[in-house]
Amino acid sequence: MKKRRDQLTGEVHGGKGAVQYSVDSSQGNALKLQVNFRFARPPETYYYADALSISADKEMGISILAFGRTKPEGGLRDRLDVVMPEASLLGFLNSALAIEPAIDQQLQMLKLHPVNRMVAGVAQSRGTLYANLIFVGTGGAESCLDFYYMPIRDIHFAKTFVGSEISLQPVVRIPTSPVLVKQLLNSCRAELQTRTEEIWSAKERAKVS
Numbered sequence: 001m002k003k004r005r006d007q008l009t010g011e012v013h014g015g016k017g018a019v020q021y022s023v024d025s026s027q028g029n030a031l032k033l034q035v036n037f038r039f040a041r042p043p044e045t046y047y048y049a050d051a052l053s054i055s056a057d058k059e060m061g062i063s064i065l066a067f068g069r070t071k072p073e074g075g076l077r078d079r080l081d082v083v084m085p086e087a088s089l090l091g092f093l094n095s096a097l098a099i100e101p102a103i104d105q106q107l108q109m110l111k112l113h114p115v116n117r118m119v120a121g122v123a124q125s126r127g128t129l130y131a132n133l134i135f136v137g138t139g140g141a142e143s144c145l146d147f148y149y150m151p152i153r154d155i156h157f158a159k160t161f162v163g164s165e166i167s168l169q170p171v172v173r174i175p176t177s178p179v180l181v182k183q184l185l186n187s188c189r190a191e192l193q194t195r196t197e198e199i200w201s202a203k204e205r206a207k208v209s
Contacts, residue, residue, distance in 0.1 A: 005134055013158070019150065019166040031159060035150075035168065037135045043146055043170035045100045047080045047126070051117035054187045056086065063089045063191065065184075067174055068119035076123035082147055082172065086195070088132040093188040096136055100185060103138055106178040110141055114182045121129060131171045136181060147171040 012020050018040040021031045049067035056063055063086045068079040107113065131147035138144075147170075154166040174180075 004181075013163050017165055018168045019170070021166060023159070023162055031155065033166070035133065037146070040135070040146075040148060040168045041170050043148075043173040045172045047172055047174055048173050049080070049176050049180060051076065051079075051119050052183050052187065053119040054089075054184075054191055056191065061086050065089075066119040066121075066123075068123055070117065076120060078126050079119050079123040080126045080172070081128040082084075082131055083128055084131050084134075084147075086191075088134075089188060090192055092134045093185065093192065094187060096134075099136065099138065100182075103143070103178050103182055103185075106138060106141075106143075107182065112177070112179050114186065115179055116183060116186075117180075129171050133168070138178050138181060141177075143176055143181045145148065145174040145176065145184070147174070 007063075009041065013021050016039065018036050019033060020036070021033050024030045024032055032162045047067065048069060050070055051068035053068075055066070056065060063084055065082045066079050066082070067082065069077040072078050129147065130148050133148040133150055135146040135148065136143065137146070149169045149171055151167060151169065157164040158166050
């Protein structure tokens with residue numbers, strides 16, 4: 001499966017939904033995906049967050065995004081966890097780099113600076129959700145992160161029965177400050193750097209052995 005943002009080639013499937021695809025027979029019938037969030041149903045569940053931490057379950061290849069709300073007197077009121085594949089989170093980083101200059105301009109206009117508000121594990125959890133796609137919108141004095149789930153079941157049937165629709169299910173919207181979006185991008189970069197160092201370290205150990 002390939003996720004593509006450029007123009008699809010060949011016969012395009014998916015109807016008028018947010019997800020369209022074509023089949024690349026030269027790559028073992030891999031799907032080339034194109035997601036147009038303009039046609040995606042917005043999440044109906046909202047959770048405001050002003051703190052964020054990212055952790056990794058390396059054995060499962062999963063990233064855990066812990067969003068939190070702080071108290072005026074200090075500490076956290078509660079948190080909401082969003083779990084997603086590590087590859088999906090790093091893919092989001094790659095696609096979001098194009099809007100980072102706009103976020104930096106927002107922060108400069110608002111006279112705000114990047115912060116690093118972490119979410120403690122002891123904060124009360126409001127639940128754990130699962131997603132594999134993120135849409136980020138930003139402008140004025142606010143930003144939002146929309147989390148979606150593209151079912152692997154739909155992808156399977158699209159490959160098996162070409163022409164099947166691939167749905168995009170809304171999960172949760174995180175309205176927040178552009179400060180938190182900047183923190184998310186910085187945290188994703190740190191995770192990518194850590195992962196890259198681990199891979200190189202493993203290769204070096206393999207050479208020695």
